[in-house]
Amino acid sequence: MCTTCGCSEGETKIDGHEIGDRPRFSYAPKAKKVTAVTAAEAEKHGLPPISHSHAPGVPQSRRVQIEQDILAKNDAYARENRAFLTGRRVFALNLVSSPGSGKTTLLVKTIEALKGKAAVAVIEGDQQTSQDAERIRATGAPAIQINTGKGCHLDAHMVGHAIHQIDPAERSLLMIENVGNLVCPAAFDLGEAHKVVVLSVTEGEDKPIKYPDMFRAASLMLLNKCDLLPHLDFDVELAIDYARRVNPAIEVIRVSAKTGEGMGDWLAWLERGSAKG
Amino acid sequence: MHEMSLAEGILQLLEDAARREGFGKVRTVFLEIGRLSSVQPEAMAFCFDAVVRGSLAEGARLEIIDVPGTGHCLDCGRDTELDEVYDPCQHCGAVPVQVTGGTVMRVKELDVE
Numbered sequence A: 001m002c003t004t005c006g007c008s009e010g011e012t013k014i015d016g017h018e019i020g021d022r023p024r025f026s027y028a029p030k031a032k033k034v035t036a037v038t039a040a041e042a043e044k045h046g047l048p049p050i051s052h053s054h055a056p057g058v059p060q061s062r063r064v065q066i067e068q069d070i071l072a073k074n075d076a077y078a079r080e081n082r083a084f085l086t087g088r089r090v091f092a093l094n095l096v097s098s099p100g101s102g103k104t105t106l107l108v109k110t111i112e113a114l115k116g117k118a119a120v121a122v123i124e125g126d127q128q129t130s131q132d133a134e135r136i137r138a139t140g141a142p143a144i145q146i147n148t149g150k151g152c153h154l155d156a157h158m159v160g161h162a163i164h165q166i167d168p169a170e171r172s173l174l175m176i177e178n179v180g181n182l183v184c185p186a187a188f189d190l191g192e193a194h195k196v197v198v199l200s201v202t203e204g205e206d207k208p209i210k211y212p213d214m215f216r217a218a219s220l221m222l223l224n225k226c227d228l229l230p231h232l233d234f235d236v237e238l239a240i241d242y243a244r245r246v247n248p249a250i251e252v253i254r255v256s257a258k259t260g261e262g263m264g265d266w267l268a269w270l271e272r273g274s275a276k277g
Numbered sequence B: 001m002h003e004m005s006l007a008e009g010i011l012q013l014l015e016d017a018a019r020r021e022g023f024g025k026v027r028t029v030f031l032e033i034g035r036l037s038s039v040q041p042e043a044m045a046f047c048f049d050a051v052v053r054g055s056l057a058e059g060a061r062l063e064i065i066d067v068p069g070t071g072h073c074l075d076c077g078r079d080t081e082l083d084e085v086y087d088p089c090q091h092c093g094a095v096p097v098q099v100t101g102g103t104v105m106r107v108k109e110l111d112v113e
Helices: A039-044 A072-087 A103-114 A131-137 A156-166 A212-217 A226-231 A236-246 A263-276 B002-021 B041-051
Strands: A062-069 A091-096 A120-126 A143-147 A173-177 A194-200 A220-224 A251-254 B026-034 B061-067 B069-073 B079-082 B097-101 B105-112
Touching: A062 A072, A062 B002, A072 A156, A072 B002, A091 A103, A091 A263, A103 A120, A103 A131, A103 A173, A103 A263, A120 A131, A120 A156, A131 A143, A143 A156, A156 A173, A194 A212, A212 A236, A220 A236, A236 A251, A251 A263, B002 B026, B002 B041, B002 B105, B026 B041, B041 B061, B079 B097
Parallel strands: A091 A173, A091 A194, A120 A143, A120 A173, A194 A220, A220 A251, B026 B061
Antiparallel strands: A062 B105, B026 B105, B069 B079, B069 B097
């Protein structure tokens, strides 16, 4: 269990260690274990009196207004992460896509292109293995691997631990490569500046309307593997049209991590975003 | 199966509320789920039952309140109903429509004892 915020994350591991082995932010709230409150305890702590039943065997019930978003806890952690990152002027992106869209290759090429210009740190999310983090480290950039075990997405809490551990430099770039999955990561804010969705042209052009939540949550769509377009029936304009139908504001950049096509536009987008941060 | 994490989020809310409001058992959870949210009600009900086992909400009933999707047409300026975020305006057929409601995932109220 985490000694700082009292968390226990089940199967989640960061660089092979259970999540609680290292502390998260020192100001993280302490999670408390809740047990049933007795009438005497309630009175002692000034809580509203607990009513008792007048009909034996039928406990009295009452209605309690809650009106709270079920992602409230994740969103609170995300706010903490965002405050920390913007405080250091770190430009953080949450890269999302289906498995095999080329996110890691794109990251490797991006880091190589930015060498000597900008510091990049990477948080890698996968269910198992540290292969992606190793590919990133081979470029010389720091990388941390989160293994979610059975989990299908990164959440703000585990990413907070990873941010603390990777300790990104002032005015650097932090790339969070989410678990390859076009469904679940859409709902979880990690504290990033933007979600960037990577769609490779070897997938169907109708992915944006098949998985609308993800394309709606993203600020930018990178159409990757564009070097393969001559060999495919992929309709680029239709893919962009579908993406704008679910998200009129989404920006689109066509890239090929392999040939370098469009990488200039992507790097310029990163530079503009970092400057704003 | 992000419904599993969301169900865990609900349980945390219930435990926080129990501490705040001083109750020991949850009988019913009223949950608003928008049609444009990323939650499948059946999957949520399944995960909820699994997650609350052994907790203050074991055996609690989950009442899912369906919240319709709504949008505002940027073309004709009228409000329209949406089943999907990319649906055209029901009045003039234009896309895209700006989503104005139906993305909620919220614990509304509880019956407790």
